[in-house]
Amino acid sequence: MMPVSRRISRALVTGASAGIGEEFARQLASRGTSLVLVARRRERLQELADELAGPDRSMEVLAADLTDADDLRRVERRLTDTDAPVDLLVNNAGFGMYGEFTALDGDRQLDMVTLHVNAPTRLAHAIAPRLRAEGGGGIINVASTAAFQPDPYGAVYGATKAYVLTLSEALHEELRGAGVRVTALCPGFTTTEFQDVASVDQGALPSPAVLTAEPVVRAGLDAFTRGQAVCLPGVVNKLLAYGSEVSPSPVSRWVSKLTHKRFTA
Numbered sequence: 001m002m003p004v005s006r007r008i009s010r011a012l013v014t015g016a017s018a019g020i021g022e023e024f025a026r027q028l029a030s031r032g033t034s035l036v037l038v039a040r041r042r043e044r045l046q047e048l049a050d051e052l053a054g055p056d057r058s059m060e061v062l063a064a065d066l067t068d069a070d071d072l073r074r075v076e077r078r079l080t081d082t083d084a085p086v087d088l089l090v091n092n093a094g095f096g097m098y099g100e101f102t103a104l105d106g107d108r109q110l111d112m113v114t115l116h117v118n119a120p121t122r123l124a125h126a127i128a129p130r131l132r133a134e135g136g137g138g139i140i141n142v143a144s145t146a147a148f149q150p151d152p153y154g155a156v157y158g159a160t161k162a163y164v165l166t167l168s169e170a171l172h173e174e175l176r177g178a179g180v181r182v183t184a185l186c187p188g189f190t191t192t193e194f195q196d197v198a199s200v201d202q203g204a205l206p207s208p209a210v211l212t213a214e215p216v217v218r219a220g221l222d223a224f225t226r227g228q229a230v231c232l233p234g235v236v237n238k239l240l241a242y243g244s245e246v247s248p249s250p251v252s253r254w255v256s257k258l259t260h261k262r263f264t265a
């Protein structure tokens with residue numbers, strides 16, 4: 001595998017204060033990549049920055065709530081800054097909510113749309129022109145296996161992740177000729193703080209499908225390095241996602257409904 005650090009000198013990772021984003025920061029730093037760490041919890045980001053700083057890499061902390069328009073603009077501005085240019089954007093920040101659409105809080109569901117749809121779109125739009133002009137670098141968007149079928153009891157979550165997947169695949173095609181790589185990383189169940197935030201009992205997860213963040217991120221970075229459009233980490237996740245694509249949609253909807261209902265009981 002070609003090390004990402006040969007091509008990528010600085011990455012901006014959203015949602016770097018925990019879980020998959022923190023693991024992206026660790027793996028990229030271990031390859032000598034400088035980082036801009038973005039999330040709301042500044043102290044967590046600062047601790048991680050202090051831990052990961054090294055002679056071959058620098059760390060910046062950019063505390064921001066990506067559902068806030070002013071904060072989002074600050075992150076966009078960092079991506080267009082050419083003094084210490086970012087050449088990899090990892091759009092990872094996100095959260096889950098499970099339950100009946102009508103029972104879940106409407107404002108929080110719209111915050112999810114803002115975080116999963118508006119923020120990655122604006123950030124990709126901020127960085128892509130410079131990457132295209134320079135003919136290198138790229139974007140990793142963290143979608144989900146939830147992107148491959150409608151997700152009853154996780155309706156808005158699945159819809160936002162379907163957007164992330166289709167946006168990524170389209171940008172992959174638009175930008176590949178210019179030497180810019182775009183990869184959608186589609187994790188399945190991954191043990192992080194995601195389950196606590198979504199009030200999902202870890203015991204309700206189907207254990208053969210559960211991975212830790214380490215192999216998920218490794219697969220994502222390898223796929224990005226190869227210039228792959230979509231990465232499904234783990235055999236079970238591949239089977240579930242491709243199974244959804246080839247099953248008649250009532251079947252995949254039903255399987256998804258049963259899975260998500262376990263989280264809401």
Ligand SMILES: NC(=O)c1ccc[n+]([C@@H]2O[C@H](COP(=O)([O-])OP(=O)(O)OC[C@H]3O[C@@H](n4cnc5c(N)ncnc54)[C@H](OP(=O)(O)O)[C@@H]3O)[C@@H](O)[C@H]2O)c1
Pocket residue numbers: 014015016017018019020021038039040041042044064065066067092093094095096115142143144145186187188189190191192193194195197
């Ligand atoms: N874990 C899974 O099973 C799983 C499966 C498929 C896809 N994913 C996707 O993977 C991504 C990362 O999730 P994770 O599992 O690593 O969850 P996590 O451990 O809860 O981490 C989520 C990260 O997003 C950040 N974040 C949340 N709201 C934010 C906001 N408004 N502004 C800025 N940052 C915000 C959090 O930081 P602060 O709280 O400090 O802001 C945190 O760093 C998400 O997009 C998720 O949908 C996860």
